[in-house]
Amino acid sequence: MSIMEMSHRGKEFLSVIQQAEADLRDLLKIPENYEVLFLQGGATTQFSAIPLNLCTSDDTADFIVTGSWGDKAFKEAQKYCKGKVVWTGKAEKYSSIPNQSELNVTVGAKYLHICANETIHGVEYKDYPSTGNDTLLVADMSSNFCSKPVDVSKFGLIYAGAQKNIGPAGVTIVIVRKDLIGKAQPSTPIMMDYKIHSENRSLYNTPPCFAIYMCGLVFGDLLSQGGLEAIERKNVEKAELLYDAIDASEGFYKCPVEKNVRSLMNVPFTMATPEMEAQFIKEASAQGMVQLKGHRSVGGIRASIYNAMPRAGVERLVAHMKAFQARHI
Amino acid sequence: MSIMEMSHRGKEFLSVIQQAEADLRDLLKIPENYEVLFLQGGATTQFSAIPLNLCTSDDTADFIVTGSWGDKAFKEAQKYCKGKVVWTGKAEKYSSIPNQSELNVTVGAKYLHICANETIHGVEYKDYPSTGNDTLLVADMSSNFCSKPVDVSKFGLIYAGAQKNIGPAGVTIVIVRKDLIGKAQPSTPIMMDYKIHSENRSLYNTPPCFAIYMCGLVFGDLLSQGGLEAIERKNVEKAELLYDAIDASEGFYKCPVEKNVRSLMNVPFTMATPEMEAQFIKEASAQGMVQLKGHRSVGGIRASIYNAMPRAGVERLVAHMKAFQARHI
Incomplete structure (x- = not known):
C-alpha cells in the first residue's frame, strides 16, 4: 500500500x-x-x-x-x-x-x-x-x-x-x-x-x-550528510564560487546585493543589457541549465542554489559565465 | 525533471x-x-x-x-x-x-x-x-x-x-x-x-x-473509462453486492441507514456484539482486507468502496461475510 x-x-x-x-x-x-x-x-x-x-x-x-x-x-x-x-x-x-x-x-x-x-x-x-x-x-x-x-x-x-x-x-x-x-x-x-x-x-x-x-x-x-553544519559548509562553498565569479568579472556581471547580506540560496545578477541577459539564459538553457531567469518582478538573472543543487551544477554555471564573458569582450 | x-x-x-x-x-x-x-x-x-x-x-x-x-x-x-x-x-x-x-x-x-x-x-x-x-x-x-x-x-x-x-x-x-x-x-x-x-x-x-x-x-x-455515467454504473453494482449481502443475512449484519439514502461509497454495518465485529475485522485483515473498522466516533464496520476499489474487492468481502456468518450460526 x-x-x-x-x-x-x-x-x-x-x-x-x-x-x-x-x-x-x-x-x-x-x-x-x-x-x-x-x-x-x-x-x-x-x-x-x-x-x-x-x-x-x-x-x-x-x-x-x-x-x-x-x-x-x-x-x-x-x-x-x-x-x-x-x-x-x-x-x-x-x-x-x-x-x-x-x-x-x-x-x-x-x-x-x-x-x-x-x-x-x-x-x-x-x-x-x-x-x-x-x-x-x-x-x-x-x-x-x-x-x-x-x-x-x-x-x-x-x-x-x-x-x-x-x-x-x-x-x-x-x-x-x-x-x-x-x-x-x-x-x-x-x-x-x-x-x-x-x-x-x-x-x-x-x-x-x-x-x-x-x-x-x-x-x-x-x-x-552530517546535519545542518555540514549542509551550511556546502552551501557557503557553492555560493562563494558564484559570487567570486561575479566579483571577478570586472563589472561584466553585477550583483546588486550588499556583500554582507548576500543570500546563500538565491544569487541574482545583472548584465549590461536585457538582450545580453536573454542571450546568456538561452545559451545556458541549451547546456541544460534552466530556470535562470530572474523573477518576473525584477528581471535579470537569478541562480537558485538550494540544498539540492550540487556543487557541480554551480561549477558548470560559473564555466558558462566565464566563457560567455570571453565571447563578449 | x-x-x-x-x-x-x-x-x-x-x-x-x-x-x-x-x-x-x-x-x-x-x-x-x-x-x-x-x-x-x-x-x-x-x-x-x-x-x-x-x-x-x-x-x-x-x-x-x-x-x-x-x-x-x-x-x-x-x-x-x-x-x-x-x-x-x-x-x-x-x-x-x-x-x-x-x-x-x-x-x-x-x-x-x-x-x-x-x-x-x-x-x-x-x-x-x-x-x-x-x-x-x-x-x-x-x-x-x-x-x-x-x-x-x-x-x-x-x-x-x-x-x-x-x-x-x-x-x-x-x-x-x-x-x-x-x-x-x-x-x-x-x-x-x-x-x-x-x-x-x-x-x-x-x-x-x-x-x-x-x-x-x-x-x-x-x-x-467512459465518464461519470460509466463510473456510477460500476459504483452501483459494487454497492448493491454489499447491501444485498447485508439484507440477505437475516439480521446477522445490519446497516443502520435507510435504504433510499444508502451511500455508494461508504457502507457501514454492525453485528450482534463489538467482540464479533472485532473478530470479523481481524479475519478480514488476515485475508488482506484492511481498514474495515468503523470510524472511531461510531464503531461497527465500514467498507469504503470508492472509485478505486475494484468489484473483485467487494466480492471478496462479501465472500468473507458469508463464510463468517456460516461459522457463527
Whole structure:
C-alpha cells in the first residue's frame, strides 16, 4: 500500500509523521518548549495565521521589509492587528538589511517580523535583530529553511513552505513556542488556529501525507550528510564560487546585493543589457541549465542554489559565465 | 525533471493544471459560468471560506445536518454569519436524509449547506433539496466527488477534498458560480478569498503541484473509462453486492441507514456484539482486507468502496461475510 492510500490515522502514517518531526527536531535542535506543526496553505496562509494567533486586533506588529515577501506579510497582517513597517529597503530596490541601530522598533510590539531570506531579491539575514523582552521575533524561513543551523530559541515562531529545501509544495512547517498557542482571535478560521493543530498533532483533518513523507526522507538525508553544519559548509562553498565569479568579472556581471547580506540560496545578477541577459539564459538553457531567469518582478538573472543543487551544477554555471564573458569582450 | 522540481510558473506545469481543469470540466459538464479552483487545506478550510466569501456577517446560512461533517461545517460558519440548523438527524444517529416537506428553510437565507455523502455514517443524497430563488445550494462532495454525474448548475458552490476519489490528500476542488466571487468579507484571509485564486488561476502562491498532477491523471482515467455515467454504473453494482449481502443475512449484519439514502461509497454495518465485529475485522485483515473498522466516533464496520476499489474487492468481502456468518450460526 502506498503512502497515498494509507489512512492518516493508521499506525503506519503516524510513525512517518512522528519520525519526520523527530528528525527535524534533531536537525534544528528544537527546544522542548516549541511545537512543530505540519500545515497546508504555504507561507501565505501564515501571513494571516500569525497575527490571528499572536495578536489581538489592538496589538502592534512590527515588520522589517527587505523584499517582496516581507511586504506581503505586512499587508496581510494589517487585517488583524496594527501592522507597522519599521524599516524598508524598497527605495534601494531591496539590496540590504538594516543594522540594529537603523531600526526604530515599537515599544510593546507583539512581534517583529522578518523574512530570513528574500527569494526574489537574494538578501539573507546573517545575524538576527534583537527585540525587547516583550517582543517576539518571527521569521519566514521558506527559502533558507534547513540550509544552515538556526538558534530556534531566539524566535517566537519560525515558518517555512517546504518547496525550496525540504519537500514538495503543499506542506508548511510552523515551529512555535508552546506558551504562545491558545490565544487566537475568536474569528480565526479553525484551520488557522495553532491550538487545534497542536492538540491534534497536525492530524485534525487529513494532512498532506505524501508531502510530509517526502519531507521526512529529506530530513533523514540531511542528518546522514552530517546535519545542518555540514549542509551550511556546502552551501557557503557553492555560493562563494558564484559570487567570486561575479566579483571577478570586472563589472561584466553585477550583483546588486550588499556583500554582507548576500543570500546563500538565491544569487541574482545583472548584465549590461536585457538582450545580453536573454542571450546568456538561452545559451545556458541549451547546456541544460534552466530556470535562470530572474523573477518576473525584477528581471535579470537569478541562480537558485538550494540544498539540492550540487556543487557541480554551480561549477558548470560559473564555466558558462566565464566563457560567455570571453565571447563578449 | 519531475513535476515536483518544476516551477509552477513554467509552461510545463501550466499545461498540467490547465489539462486537469479541462478534463474535470468535461467529466462534470461544468458550465462556463462556474470557476474551478485548486486549493489547499481540505474541506475544513472551506467550512470557513464559504461563509466568508458568500455571506455578510448579518446573512443567514441554513444547514441540513446529516452527519459529523455537516455538523462541523455548521459550527464553523457561525463565526462568520448566522448559521442555522434547519434539520438534523442526530437523534436517530444520522441514518436518514430529510424529504423536502420536512425542511423548514429560512426565507432569504444566503445558502443552504448539505454534505452530499456523510463518510462516517454512510448516508448519501440521491436527489438534492430545492431552495428558494434567492438561496444558493452549497454541497460538500468530498467523499463522493466524481463517483457519479452531478448537475452542477443546481449549485452555487461545490467543494471536495481530493483524497477519496481523485488524488492524494493536499488539494481541494472548489467549483463556484462566477457571479458569487469578489464579495468576500474584509477580514477574509487572502488564501481564503476566491477572487485572489480566480484571478490567478489557482496560482497565487505555489500550489500543491504533485497532488494536482495526480488528480489530472485520475480525471483522464475516469474519462477513458467512459465518464461519470460509466463510473456510477460500476459504483452501483459494487454497492448493491454489499447491501444485498447485508439484507440477505437475516439480521446477522445490519446497516443502520435507510435504504433510499444508502451511500455508494461508504457502507457501514454492525453485528450482534463489538467482540464479533472485532473478530470479523481481524479475519478480514488476515485475508488482506484492511481498514474495515468503523470510524472511531461510531464503531461497527465500514467498507469504503470508492472509485478505486475494484468489484473483485467487494466480492471478496462479501465472500468473507458469508463464510463468517456460516461459522457463527
